[in-house]
Amino acid sequence: MPPNGRPCTKAQADVRPRAALWAFIFFIHMSLIYSLYCRTSSLREDKQTLGNPAQERVLLEEAAKKNLKIGRKFIEKQSAYTTGRPEFNEMLDQIEKGKSNAIFTYHLTRLARNSFDGGRIIYMIDQGLIKEIRTPEKIYTDNSDDKFLMQIHFAMAKKSSDDTSQFVTRDVESKLLKGEYPGMVPIGYLNIDKDGNITKAQKDKDKYLILLNLGRPLKREEIDPVDGQIVRRFFEEAVKGGRALPALRKMSFALGLRSRKAGKILSRKAVWNLLTNPYYYGAIEYNGKIYTENIQHEPLISKELFDRVQDVLHGRARGRYRKHAYAYGGCIIRCGGCGGPVTAERQKGVVYYHCTGNSGACDETAWTREDLLDQQFLPIITNFSIPQNFLKFAFKKVRILYSQETQVSEASSRKLRKEYDTHKQRLDALLQLKLSSKNIDGNLLSDDEYLAQKAVIKKEMQDLEELLHSRNSEDLIWIDDCERFFDFTQSIAKKF
Structure with a gap:
């Protein structure tokens, strides 16, 4: 009987408990703070899943309709097949700290595809840390039926990922056995x-x-x-x-x-x-x-x-790069005293040769001028000649090398010019955007943003111009030098 002493009707008796129940549900609903979680993966498991922007749009529209309170968004592109997702772990850490107590996601498979992460979520529900997990289709709470369904979803997702992993492994092994590269081939x-x-x-x-x-x-x-x-x-x-x-x-x-x-x-x-x-x-x-x-x-x-x-x-060889070019450099002559290599040095414009001493103590300590070495080589060169057949063969090979060198240079120049044209188009598009009628107030592109982006593009264009200039001025006419050298060898003794 109510306080006023009047007996209530049966209809009034039914309404009051239901009103109290709805008030309790409303209180629980308003006390929920949702962590919005979106995830996509580059693996095959997510080929049919909406991208992160689409997932976020759907969830935000649903949250607005249901008047849900979104605390923070967690968005990442990473497979859930293994543990270690940064955003997912951060979300659960925030829930453990009490900054939110519910999760809003596009589908349960976005949360976990491995047994550890799925088990961690259900354990946090058992502990009362997660009050609710909501998707656009269903709400999961702390009751046995919902947790059982969640375990089934997580298990099915893991089974699907395991099957996909096996299919990918077999596909990769099949490609390798056929001699094919299992993915995008390297540059070149x-x-x-x-x-x-x-x-x-x-x-x-x-x-x-x-x-x-x-x-x-x-x-x-x-x-x-x-x-x-x-x-x-x-x-x-x-x-x-x-x-x-x-x-x-x-x-x-x-x-x-x-x-x-x-x-x-x-x-x-x-x-x-x-x-x-x-x-x-x-x-x-x-x-x-x-x-x-x-x-x-x-x-x-x-x-x-x-x-x-x-x-x-790996430092096992020094290569064949030489900073200096001497007539008798490159160890073509040896010391007459110890048989060790001879090196060259330029002193006051004159080139001298001397023993390096790398073979141990050597009595030959004197330095020899290059012109004196020329006199020693003259008798040898006088009787030296290159057969005409060999010269024809060598020059044919040189022409092939020159053709290959020219192709590489032209290919590189074409690529640089194409890249330069692309930068020029970017600069023109940037100017058009700056002068656009829609950008009168600078809401699309401010003066500072325009100048900053313009400076970056101009710097890249300047670098490309320098590369093109150096390539155009590069001495690829070395084949003429080879021709003159072959002619020189025919009368080397006279010209020496």
Whole structure:
């Protein structure tokens, strides 16, 4: 009986408990602070899942409809197949600190695909740290049925990931046994799809037209007609030695090598990985194992050149880079006293030769002028001549080398000019945006932002101009020097 002493009707008796229940539910609902969690992965498990921006949009629209209180957003792109997701762990740490007590996500599979993370979530529900997990389709709370369903979802997600992992492993092993690279090939090569086209990530119309001129069906892995020649040249320069990794990095940029994703200068790690990748001599390294059988792609360099580059990189060889060029340098003469190598030095414009003493104590301590050595070599050179047949053979080889050198230089220059044109288009687009009628108040691009972006683009264009100028002025007419040298050898004694 109510306090006023009047008996209540049956309808009133039914309404009051229900009103109290709804009030309690409303209180619980208003006390929930949700952590919004979105996740996508590059693995096959998420091929049919919305991207993070789409997930976030759906969740925020749902939160607005249901008047949900969102505390903080946690968004990441990482597989949930293994533990160690930074944003996910941060979200659970925040919940343990009491900064939120519920999770709002697109689907339970976004939260966990491994047994540890799934078990941790359910344990936190048991401890009362997580009051509710909500998706657009269902709400999961601390009751046996909901937790049982969550365990089923997590188990099914893990089973799906395990199956995917097995399929990927089998696919990779199958490719390796067939001699194919299981992924995007290194710089200097192109992936060709089953229809005979360059894959989208590497698509280039000019390169494709060059490949068509080969007059044969394209392999699944083809040498890049532009970057391939540049990579080969890069190996040939690296084997000379005398350059540390930073210098090699600058050289790769000058030749025209760029990162595929950002189009920027290669990092030190990328340069090191390029020069130590056995793929270039016709092998495939995967998970620490090198495969050499049934290799489908054509090598860019020889195994001998690759090994010599490794010796230079690991300090086992000094390379063949020389700072000075002397007539009798390079150890072509030996000391008459101890048989050790002879070195040269320039003193007051005069070149002198003397024993290095590397073979031990030597009695020959005097230095010999270069003109005196000339007189000693003259009797030998007088009887020296190069057969005409050999000269024809040598000059033919020189022309082939010159042709290859010219192709590399032209390919590198074309790539640099194309990059320069792209920067010019970016600069024009930036100016159009600045002068646009929609940017009168500078709401799209302020003066400071315009000047800052313009300075960056202009600096990159200036660097490219310098590279193009140096390449255009580069002395590639060394074949003329070879012709003059061969002519010189025919009358060397007279001209000596």
